[in-house]
Amino acid sequence: MTNLNKPSRRTVITGITALMGGLALSDTALAALDTAYSNGDHLNRSFDRDQMKTIAVFMDAILPETETPSATGVGADKFFVHAYQIIFSAKQRKIIMEFLDHMKNDHTEFLSASHSDQIKLVKHVDDNMLNSGNTYQAYRLLKEFTLIGFYRSEVGATEELDYDPVPGPFHEVPLKPSSKATASVIFT
Amino acid sequence: MKYEFDVIVVGSGMSGGWAAKEFCEKGFKTLVLDRGHAQEHGDYKFESRDPWDLPNAGKINDDVKQQHYATVSKCYAFQEQTQDFFIKDSDYPYETPECKTFDWIRPASVGGKSLMWARQSYRFSPMDFEANKKDGFGTDWPVRYDDLAPWYDYVEKFAGISGSKENLPQLPDSIFQKPHVMTAPEKNLKTRVEETYKGRKVIMGRVAQLTEPTEEQMELGRGQCQSRNECHRGCSWGGYFSSLAATLPAAERTGNMTLKADAVVHSIIHDEATGKALGVRVIDAKTGEKTTITARVIFMCASTLSTTQILLNSQTEKYPTGIGNSSGVLGHYLMDHVNGGGARGRIEGYDNVYFKGRRPTGLYIPRFRNITEPTDKFLRGYGFQGGAGRGGWQYAHHRKGIGVDYKNSIQKPSSWGISFYGFGEMLPRYENAVRLSKTSVDKHGIPALHIDCAYSDNELKMREDMADTATEILKAAGVKDVERQVNHDAKPGIVIHEVGTARMGRDPATSYLNGYNQSHEVDNLFITDGAAFASIACQNPSLTFMAFTARAADYASEHLKAGVL
Ligand SMILES: Cc1cc2nc3c(=O)[nH]c(=O)nc-3n(C[C@H](O)[C@H](O)[C@H](O)COP(=O)(O)OP(=O)(O)OC[C@H]3O[C@@H](n4cnc5c(N)ncnc54)[C@H](O)[C@@H]3O)c2cc1C
Numbered sequence: 001m002t003n004l005n006k007p008s009r010r011t012v013i014t015g016i017t018a019l020m021g022g023l024a025l026s027d028t029a030l031a032a033l034d035t036a037y038s039n040g041d042h043l044n045r046s047f048d049r050d051q052m053k054t055i056a057v058f059m060d061a062i063l064p065e066t067e068t069p070s071a072t073g074v075g076a077d078k079f080f081v082h083a084y085q086i087i088f089s090a091k092q093r094k095i096i097m098e099f100l101d102h103m104k105n106d107h108t109e110f111l112s113a114s115h116s117d118q119i120k121l122v123k124h125v126d127d128n129m130l131n132s133g134n135t136y137q138a139y140r141l142l143k144e145f146t147l148i149g150f151y152r153s154e155v156g157a158t159e160e161l162d163y164d165p166v167p168g169p170f171h172e173v174p175l176k177p178s179s180k181a182t183a184s185v186i187f188t
Numbered sequence: 189m190k191y192e193f194d195v196i197v198v199g200s201g202m203s204g205g206w207a208a209k210e211f212c213e214k215g216f217k218t219l220v221l222d223r224g225h226a227q228e229h230g231d232y233k234f235e236s237r238d239p240w241d242l243p244n245a246g247k248i249n250d251d252v253k254q255q256h257y258a259t260v261s262k263c264y265a266f267q268e269q270t271q272d273f274f275i276k277d278s279d280y281p282y283e284t285p286e287c288k289t290f291d292w293i294r295p296a297s298v299g300g301k302s303l304m305w306a307r308q309s310y311r312f313s314p315m316d317f318e319a320n321k322k323d324g325f326g327t328d329w330p331v332r333y334d335d336l337a338p339w340y341d342y343v344e345k346f347a348g349i350s351g352s353k354e355n356l357p358q359l360p361d362s363i364f365q366k367p368h369v370m371t372a373p374e375k376n377l378k379t380r381v382e383e384t385y386k387g388r389k390v391i392m393g394r395v396a397q398l399t400e401p402t403e404e405q406m407e408l409g410r411g412q413c414q415s416r417n418e419c420h421r422g423c424s425w426g427g428y429f430s431s432l433a434a435t436l437p438a439a440e441r442t443g444n445m446t447l448k449a450d451a452v453v454h455s456i457i458h459d460e461a462t463g464k465a466l467g468v469r470v471i472d473a474k475t476g477e478k479t480t481i482t483a484r485v486i487f488m489c490a491s492t493l494s495t496t497q498i499l500l501n502s503q504t505e506k507y508p509t510g511i512g513n514s515s516g517v518l519g520h521y522l523m524d525h526v527n528g529g530g531a532r533g534r535i536e537g538y539d540n541v542y543f544k545g546r547r548p549t550g551l552y553i554p555r556f557r558n559i560t561e562p563t564d565k566f567l568r569g570y571g572f573q574g575g576a577g578r579g580g581w582q583y584a585h586h587r588k589g590i591g592v593d594y595k596n597s598i599q600k601p602s603s604w605g606i607s608f609y610g611f612g613e614m615l616p617r618y619e620n621a622v623r624l625s626k627t628s629v630d631k632h633g634i635p636a637l638h639i640d641c642a643y644s645d646n647e648l649k650m651r652e653d654m655a656d657t658a659t660e661i662l663k664a665a666g667v668k669d670v671e672r673q674v675n676h677d678a679k680p681g682i683v684i685h686e687v688g689t690a691r692m693g694r695d696p697a698t699s700y701l702n703g704y705n706q707s708h709e710v711d712n713l714f715i716t717d718g719a720a721f722a723s724i725a726c727q728n729p730s731l732t733f734m735a736f737t738a739r740a741a742d743y744a745s746e747h748l749k750a751g752v753l
Pocket residue numbers: 198199200201202203204221222223224263265293295296297298299300301302304305306307308309451452453454489490491492494495498684685717718728729730731733
């Protein structure tokens with residue numbers, strides 16, 4: 001049976017291309033979309049405004065502004081949208097959507113709550129992050145991509161951490177109080 | 189008969205690059221065929237890209253992995269940055285019996301796996317070439333260490349291996365460029381382990397990375413390694429050895445090499461009248477066009493199992509089970525290393541010690557089991573690879589925590605961690621074998637490989653022992669919170685050191701090749717990749733592929749010149 005509500009692959013691609021600022025889609029991205037499309041699960045539901053706000057509150061609770069900007073200050077939330085569209089599997093998209101639905105339906109005051117109450121809730125989820133269940137799985141994914149979005153950004157890598165693309169021969173150095181950890185990830 | 193080329197080399201990776209260089213430098217018109225897409229040295233798509241310039245932060249969608257890269261995505265080096273170097277499994281399926289996984293990790297471009305390898309380079313030792321004879325597993329190697337030693341010297345001078353001289357009988361020294369350096373906690377571990385166990389040594393990992401480039405290497409455009417540890421993306425500086433950076437440019441500059449990408453070798457043509465291989469059948473990966481190409485000599489360097497797949501698929505009336513296979517051993521005695529046993533822990537102190545650069549190697553503990561320390565639990569032994577370091581942000585998401593304190597804690601390196609994991613020798617067994625599938629074909633219609641291989645009790649006991657001794661070593665060195673690690677899910681293939689299936693031997697009735705990697709039956713056919721191995725030892729094998737290939741090319745050249753081939 002044909003699902004008439006299903007957007008065509010073409011529409012989906014146009015939507016995403018716009019989202020990515022007109023960036024051309026790689027083969028991987030297209031293949032990911034094909035999978036998403038064949039699973040029937042995808043972008044007729046992207047994030048709405050409240051969902052974006054929820055994501056932002058969580059991200060900035062995890063990595064707030066210090067001497068450097070917060071997670072959303074460097075665009076980690078926008079990267080999360082990209083990750084949702086391109087990098088996440090259908091299963092991951094499902095648990096993220098369910099998590100955001102859960103926040104909307106069961107924590108109706110979350111977005112209007114005071115900053116400290118918001119932090120309290122995020123902290124509660126974080127304290128239990130190693131528990132099983134989709135909520136915590138969604139939170140772990142959100143946390144992982146908060147860190148990826150922040151520490152892989154130019155500000156995160158070069159200002160918050162120490163980024164040295166061509167370090168020269170490996171050697172030991174003293175760690176001073178002012179020293180920062182390296183931004184580089186092995187095998188990247 | 190007029191041949192189109194003197195030599196055809198199938199495969200342009202670790203082994204094929206050497207065959208190409210040697211034949212071209214000796215003046216032979218050489219055709220190198222590779223199934224993979226073209227890849228130019230210096231034109232690596234993701235090299236030097238800053239983290240913020242990676243569209244997907246290095247990640248690949250899990251659904252895409254499952255659909256198209258189900259096996260290669262199990263390799264730690266498979267990422268957004270290296271995806272183009274790995275084969276699309278869905279285009280080239282293979283089979284295994286149910287519940288008997290074999291993870292066959294294959295490359296997708298010219299350069300083969302020499303592009304993504306981890307560059308660990310160790311010689312086999314005299315006792316490795318004698319092991320089969322001693323305990324009766326497998327067949328006796330028709331060569332001994334002394335036959336290969338000058339060829340190790342030869343390839344090492346050109347490739348560039350960094351390491352330290354240790355005078356260990358079980359791990360002969362190479363011709364070294366200076367070793368990478370150990371950090372303070374690693375030096376302490378070395379001292380304590382070597383004091384506690386007289387037969388155990390902790391040495392710097394030996395790698396095919398230039399620390400003191402020679403004139404010859406610099407002439408080829410290679411330079412000193414700059415500790416970026418982004419080697420898997422490709423390195424335009426030629427800091428590490430790959431066929432693309434080293435052997436293929438050396439072949440190219442002679443003017444004798446023709447290199448064809450997207451050239452899938454289907455089979456070898458056998459001339460029943462002369463008993464020789466005439467050439468190869470090739471399918472253009474892009475157009476599907478089929479051609480045949482002739483040469484006086486054929487070198488098979490498509491990597492262990494791809495080479496054997498081509499040999500099995502080269503069937504004639506005389507050789508219904510594959511060219512040169514009267515013995516019936518073709519496809520049998522498949523081996524990989526056994527891994528999955530080790531330990532990790534936390535090092536206290538050294539808070540003020542950090543490092544600059546990303547050292548592209550770690551520590552090595554050469555084999556001691558059944559050398560300095562016998563055991564009756566299993567035959568042969570294993571070495572350990574590992575090292576100490578301080579983690580960074582990439583592990584922080586596993587930790588609980590939010591807010592300013594959490595962010596500030598990530599700004600500092602975490603405390604020192606250390607780990608060691610074993611690489612053990614798998615015994616050669618007839619039942620670990622490959623054959624052509626009766627039902628499944630790849631996208632070019634070539635019969636898929638059916639791989640039936642499992643670790644035996646000997647390997648499983650070795651894995652447990654790796655975990656025990658790694659735990660013991662870390663505890664003896666004062667490491668805290670030591671966790672013994674055993675991964676029961678690690679199956680053969682995933683170590684990516686597969687060898688065997690067209691083994692060398694002294695007796696043509698029980699082996700496929702003679703001691704010069706030459707087919708016993710088809711004298712102008714040579715197999716010089718891992719397929720030729722009669723045993724696997726516990727060292728990473730690629731340096732030995734290089735030495736055997738250079739030696740076989742020298743032998744074949746002499747015979748070509750003498751008109752015997
Ligand atoms: C992530 C990783 C880490 C590794 N680390 C180490 C290490 O530290 N030390 C070590 O010793 N080894 C290591 N290895 C293994 C090492 O890369 C291989 O042993 C080595 O590259 C094998 O050499 P080869 O010439 O046999 O095959 P390859 O280098 O794979 O080259 C074979 C070539 O043949 C081509 N080919 C295949 N089939 C056909 C066909 N039908 N027609 C035409 N061409 C064909 C392929 O496209 C390929 O280019 C590692 C491998 C990987 C993937």
